[in-house]
Amino acid sequence: MEISREQILGPLDLEATLLSGQTSEPQWDLEDGYYWDAEDFGGRAVKYCVRQTGTREEPHLKITITSDDSNGSLARIVIHHLINVLRLDDDLNAFYQAFDPTKGDIISKTFSQLVGLRLMRGNNLFESLISSISTQHNSILLWTKSVKMIRDNFGPSVRLSDGSTVHLFPRPETLASASEQDLERTGLAYRTKYVIEAARRVRDGELNLEELHLRDYETAKAKLIELPGIGPKVADCFLLYGLGKTEAAPVDIWIHRIVRKLYFHGASVSTEKVARFLRERYGSWAGYVQLYLFHYARKTRLV
C-alpha cells in the first residue's frame, strides 16, 4: 500500500521529520530501510512500516502493515492515521509562500535547508504528555530512551499476526500505580514523580486530555501548568506536538538563544516574551516557525 503524492500537501522529508526530536512520541525504529511504529486501532494492534520514495518535492510513501487485513479495511485506517500523525495535509508551500524571501521575514532564511520538515501530531495523547514532561532539562537522546523503556517495561505486550510481539504505550492507570523505584529505572531521575502524578490526574479524571482539544490555547495551557513539572515550555510542547495547536511555540534554550540573536539583536528577552512574540507575529504558523528555528539553530551552530 502507499500514500501518493496527491495525498501529501507540498514537500515532505520523512526522515528529517521522524528524526527531529518532536515530543509527540519517541523516534520510530529503523528496520530494513523502513521506519516503523505500532498502534492499537480499536482493539487491533498493528505494526506499520513506512519508507519515502520519490523526492522531497515529489514525495511518495510506501507502507507495509503486519496484520491480517483480508478486506482492506485496516489499510484505510493506517493511511488515515499516517496522514494525521505526519500532518501530510498541512500545506507546507503555503507556509513557505507566506514568508517567502521577497517579503523579508527572517524565518525565510531557514527554509532552504529544511524543505519538507513537518510537524508531527501525537496519536496517543497520554504518551505525548509523558514524552513532553520527560524533556525537561534532558537531552533528546535520553528522553527518547526513557519513554521507550516506559513503553517496553510497563506497556502491554501484543502479538502481531506474524507471531512477533511489540509493546504499546501503557495506560495512565498503569503508570499511576507504578512504584517510583521501578519507574526510576527508565532513567527519568527526578522527573519520575512528575510522570506518576500526571498519570494519576489523568486516571482520576482531574485532567481530561481529550477535553483539552475543545479549549482554546490559553485555557488549555493554564490547565496543563497546574501539574507539577509542567511549565510554559512543556505545556507548549504538549499543546503543539500532542494536541496539534499550531499557535504554540515551545521556547527552550535553543529557541531562546536563536530568537534573541536573529530578532532582538542579542538583547536579553525572557522566554515568556519570546513565546508571546512568536505567537503574535506568526499566529497559527508559530509552531512551524519554532520547529524551523530549532533545527536551523542546531544545524548552523549559530548559537
Added chain:
DNA sequence: TCCCAGGGAGGAT
C-alpha cells in the same frame, strides 16, 4: 573530571 541536556519549583528581591 567536568559539562550539559528541547525547564521548572521554590525562594528571595
Added chain:
DNA sequence: ATCCTCCATGGG
C-alpha cells in the same frame, strides 16, 4: 514581575 539556585541521571 524578575532573578537566583538546585535538581538526578547519562553522554560527550
